[in-house]
Amino acid sequence: MTPERSAVVEMSGITIQFPGVKALDDVDFTLRAGEVHSLMGENGAGKSTLIKALTGVYGIDAGSIRVAGEERQFRTTADAQAAGVATVYQEVNLCQNLTVGENVMLGAEIRRAGMVDWKATHAAAATYLAELGVHIDTRSILASHSIAVQQLVAITRAMVVDTKVLVLDEPTSSLDRGEVEQLFSVIRDLRDRGVAILFVSHFLDQIYEISDRLTVLRNGTLVGEYAITELGREQLVAKMIGRELGELESLSASAERPIDRTGTPVLRASGLGRKNALEPVDLEVFGGEIVGLAGLLGSGRTELARLLAGADRPDQGSVDVGGTASRTGSPRHALDRGIAFSSEDRRAEGIVGDLTVAENIVLGIQARRGAMRRISAAEKQAVVDEYITALGVRPADPNALIRNLSGGNQQKVLLARWLATAPELLILDEPTRGIDVGAKADIQRKVAELAEKGLSVVFISSELEEVLRIAQRVAVLRDRRKIGELATRDVDLDALVTYIAEGQSQQAAPTVPETVSSDREKIA
Numbered sequence: 001m002t003p004e005r006s007a008v009v010e011m012s013g014i015t016i017q018f019p020g021v022k023a024l025d026d027v028d029f030t031l032r033a034g035e036v037h038s039l040m041g042e043n044g045a046g047k048s049t050l051i052k053a054l055t056g057v058y059g060i061d062a063g064s065i066r067v068a069g070e071e072r073q074f075r076t077t078a079d080a081q082a083a084g085v086a087t088v089y090q091e092v093n094l095c096q097n098l099t100v101g102e103n104v105m106l107g108a109e110i111r112r113a114g115m116v117d118w119k120a121t122h123a124a125a126a127t128y129l130a131e132l133g134v135h136i137d138t139r140s141i142l143a144s145h146s147i148a149v150q151q152l153v154a155i156t157r158a159m160v161v162d163t164k165v166l167v168l169d170e171p172t173s174s175l176d177r178g179e180v181e182q183l184f185s186v187i188r189d190l191r192d193r194g195v196a197i198l199f200v201s202h203f204l205d206q207i208y209e210i211s212d213r214l215t216v217l218r219n220g221t222l223v224g225e226y227a228i229t230e231l232g233r234e235q236l237v238a239k240m241i242g243r244e245l246g247e248l249e250s251l252s253a254s255a256e257r258p259i260d261r262t263g264t265p266v267l268r269a270s271g272l273g274r275k276n277a278l279e280p281v282d283l284e285v286f287g288g289e290i291v292g293l294a295g296l297l298g299s300g301r302t303e304l305a306r307l308l309a310g311a312d313r314p315d316q317g318s319v320d321v322g323g324t325a326s327r328t329g330s331p332r333h334a335l336d337r338g339i340a341f342s343s344e345d346r347r348a349e350g351i352v353g354d355l356t357v358a359e360n361i362v363l364g365i366q367a368r369r370g371a372m373r374r375i376s377a378a379e380k381q382a383v384v385d386e387y388i389t390a391l392g393v394r395p396a397d398p399n400a401l402i403r404n405l406s407g408g409n410q411q412k413v414l415l416a417r418w419l420a421t422a423p424e425l426l427i428l429d430e431p432t433r434g435i436d437v438g439a440k441a442d443i444q445r446k447v448a449e450l451a452e453k454g455l456s457v458v459f460i461s462s463e464l465e466e467v468l469r470i471a472q473r474v475a476v477l478r479d480r481r482k483i484g485e486l487a488t489r490d491v492d493l494d495a496l497v498t499y500i501a502e503g504q505s506q507q508a509a510p511t512v513p514e515t516v517s518s519d520r521e522k523i524a
Helices: 047-054 077-082 100-104 118-131 147-160 177-192 204-210 233-241 301-309 331-336 357-369 377-391 407-419 437-452 464-470 493-502
Strands: 007-018 021-032 036-040 062-067 070-072 085-089 165-169 196-200 213-218 221-227 267-274 278-285 290-294 316-321 339-342 425-429 456-460 473-478 481-487
Touching: 007 047, 007 196, 021 036, 021 047, 021 062, 021 196, 021 213, 036 047, 036 177, 036 204, 047 165, 047 196, 077 085, 085 147, 100 118, 100 147, 118 147, 147 165, 147 177, 177 196, 177 204, 204 233, 213 233, 221 233, 233 493, 267 301, 278 301, 278 316, 278 456, 278 481, 290 301, 290 437, 290 464, 301 331, 301 339, 301 425, 301 456, 331 339, 331 357, 339 407, 357 377, 357 407, 377 407, 377 437, 407 425, 407 437, 425 437, 437 456, 437 464, 456 464, 464 493, 473 493, 481 493
Parallel strands: 021 221, 036 196, 036 213, 085 165, 165 196, 290 456, 290 473, 339 425, 425 456
Antiparallel strands: 007 021, 007 062, 062 070, 213 221, 267 278, 267 316, 473 481
């Protein structure tokens, strides 16, 4: 990017507060004409909030927004659009039942004598589409086209209304490589025309392929703004997770615990994948072993966990449980085979807020037994008392509504629910996110204790030091594919961050169990 490029967007001192949390705290952001600028940060960093401030979804509590040199106050998305700011989301926000041409020209139809001239309107739509290299029948229904084409239609529509700023929020998450290349060709063309493009993606390879500059946010604050050529992947990852490489912590004793991998694994996934979600993955988990899944948000960690747990259906590959082919087409099927899954979204897919602590704890047992085999009052009380005590749930009141508990105690109740089903494998997706240090330590200790007693665990956390602290082995994912496995006794956080960013560590090649294949030779 050349220095003479003018600033199209200048956001200064942006502060946004919600009840109990400051989502953005005095954040500055500058977007220039003719550049692709990526916004980076882990979940909760403030990326979405900043975008919503720029696009009129959220008002700001402090700070200022200038577009093309003019200070603006966006009270609605219409205000932002009138200032030349357009957004294309991951889920395309167009009219699926209308034609391509009608969507492109919506609100800008060509009229003659007060009536829409549909022939001229479709001709104009075709011209706008062709300018972006898109050649499709403008009279075809939008819903008949792929997500990639729909996104190009949405971008074309933005160009019809003379957009100065184009915000692309996770536009490639559902696209294959060929579709990504087509989209990137359009993005480069728009950049060369002087459009300022704000690009959001969790795929590091794509960030470095398409971006001119990037801004990193963490915990609602600005970490810094960098030219893409000035910040390597390793440094970017370290800034996103909030630790400089030299400051990252070392292993703890849990990772040193030896695991017997000579027998049949508790779980073996072979070529497990799902189109546009996860490339085929091989993974083995042995008795008493904690296997961590590491990678940035969007790397495929959660997608793999959900396929293993039956929350999503794979379209390729297989899962063996205890050496036997297993049907894991639903969480109920997985639970029947001894696989319990705790989702990262504990509010939407975990707790039932209107039920008590006791009712939430026994939900897993009841689901496994079925509606006709009700849990007796005595059994319910015994189970609930056992796990409230074992996990230190506070308040220790089984009749309290779970929605009134802190996040850490809600997470303890969820852990109790799945432990009560006596699983052979426990899959935990971000079990300590958003909870206080004390509760986090309690959960980590409990997971390590259970593994020592023979429970197998798949553990996901955005906090890499947490993964290394309790796991014996870590499978590393990037851009929806597994790039390799590392034995945690042989790797520190410096090396893990490097491996996530570059696909290799700076120290000697980590030991990977012989029973587990490595994908390192596949890394480009």
